[in-house]
Amino acid sequence: MSDPATQALQPRLLQAQSSGSAGSGTGNSDPVRPGLSQQQRASQKKAQVRAFPRAKKLEKLGVFSACKASDTCKCNGWKNPNPPSATRMDLQQQAASLSEPCRSCGHALADHVSHLENVSEDEINRLLGMVVDVENLFMSVHKEEDTDTKQVYFYLFKLLRKCILQMSQPVVEGSLGSPPFEKPNIEQGVLNFVQYKFSHLAPKERQTMFELSKMFLICLNYWKLETPTQYRQRTQKDDATAYKLDYTRWLCYCHVPQSNDSLPRYETTQVFGRNLLKSIFTVTRRQLLEKFRVEKDKLLPEKRTLILTHFPKLSVFCGPQPPCSPERG
Numbered sequence: 001m002s003d004p005a006t007q008a009l010q011p012r013l014l015q016a017q018s019s020g021s022a023g024s025g026t027g028n029s030d031p032v033r034p035g036l037s038q039q040q041r042a043s044q045k046k047a048q049v050r051a052f053p054r055a056k057k058l059e060k061l062g063v064f065s066a067c068k069a070s071d072t073c074k075c076n077g078w079k080n081p082n083p084p085s086a087t088r089m090d091l092q093q094q095a096a097s098l099s100e101p102c103r104s105c106g107h108a109l110a111d112h113v114s115h116l117e118n119v120s121e122d123e124i125n126r127l128l129g130m131v132v133d134v135e136n137l138f139m140s141v142h143k144e145e146d147t148d149t150k151q152v153y154f155y156l157f158k159l160l161r162k163c164i165l166q167m168s169q170p171v172v173e174g175s176l177g178s179p180p181f182e183k184p185n186i187e188q189g190v191l192n193f194v195q196y197k198f199s200h201l202a203p204k205e206r207q208t209m210f211e212l213s214k215m216f217l218i219c220l221n222y223w224k225l226e227t228p229t230q231y232r233q234r235t236q237k238d239d240a241t242a243y244k245l246d247y248t249r250w251l252c253y254c255h256v257p258q259s260n261d262s263l264p265r266y267e268t269t270q271v272f273g274r275n276l277l278k279s280i281f282t283v284t285r286r287q288l289l290e291k292f293r294v295e296k297d298k299l300l301p302e303k304r305t306l307i308l309t310h311f312p313k314l315s316v317f318c319g320p321q322p323p324c325s326p327e328r329g
Contacts, residue, residue, distance in 0.1 A: 042259040046132050050125045056095040057124055060131055062112040064164040067105050075105035076165070078112040115167075126262075127164055133260035134160045146227045148244065152251045160262060170263055172252045176245070179253055179266045182273025187217055189273065212311060215303075217269045219288055222258070225250055225280055234283060246276045 049060065062078035080096060081103040098110040116124065137157040144150040156172075163170045184192075194213045198206050226234065228244040250268060257265030268276075292299070292307050299307065 038259045042132065042136060042261070046129050049128050049132055052128075053095065054124075055098070057128060058098070058113045058116060059096045059109060061116060061124070061127055061164070062109050064131060064134070064161060065112045065115070066165060067102065067107050067111050068114050069105070069107040069111040073105050073107060073111075075102060075107070075112075077104075078109050079103040079105075119167075123167070127167065130160050130164050130170070130262040133262045134164065136260055137256075146229060148228050148247070149251065152248055153256070156252065156256055156260070156263065160260075163262075172263075176249050176252060179249075179271035180273075181246070181249060181271055182275060185271065185273050186220065186269040186277050187267075189277070190217060190269075208306065212306060215307070216288075216311070220269050220284065221254070221267045223268075223284060223288075224255065226283060231279065242275065243279050246272065246279065250276070 049057075052060070059078075059080075063080075064077055066077070067073040067075040079102050081101060082096075083103075096109055098108060098113070100109045101107065102109070102112065134157060137153055137160065140153045141150055141157055144153055159170055159172070162168075190213050191210075194209055198209045201209070225247060228240045228247055231243050231247075232238070232240045250272070253264070253266045253271065254268045257263040289311065292311065296304050296308060
């Protein structure tokens, strides 16, 4: 990744590494929705960038815009002749002049952003949102150690780069298919199961189990799934092709869009069904219970009692076969 855009992102990577904040899950995290703090940081960053003056916005977009000075110029992004250091980013640096020459091709910044001259502010802000997502994915690619996950991050990084360049909407292509991937979905299966299994209880107890099942669904929507490598190691299965396909779908349509909202986002429990739930139920149940026990002090008192007292009961009734499977009706 040696083009002007990725070179321009290097100082940001160094800044994030030095502060230890690149994609880390630190901050005020909700045990029920563990990915929320990262999502909030991304939203704050986008609000900050969208508040830039027009000149600063054009400079930021110019980094991802091909030169239009002549048909022979192949430069695909304006390169700042005075690049900012890792400690002197965005707000601290004055916007470059439109006459500033590109360090790569020598043409002015204006030649890279001429296509944005009559573009509305709303469209400029949409493109800037994709720029922030590209920056986030750039850091994710560099810090991710799992090969399967890194490949997906890199694919989405290139997809958004292309969309900024072409001013288009991102569409995930290839053999993944389009959501929903299974019917009935996980949400329908779990709620139907709870209604079937606990209908004999008193209304108050039945409502407790219903609320608990909804909390479980929220957790699944924010939970980070195990990688295909981890899945193979845990299940001792040589062939994890089906799980890898679902994992890739989950990354592209559910997980990455949580903090990169330029991509269309879907809830895990609404687009997946029996097959994914069967693959992840045992390990997710164990991880959830462990997380709730470790972080019980972060939970509201009523949620703490609800989860620690009743969730094991719900998870025992749901296992070992998950609610969507025919064995459970």
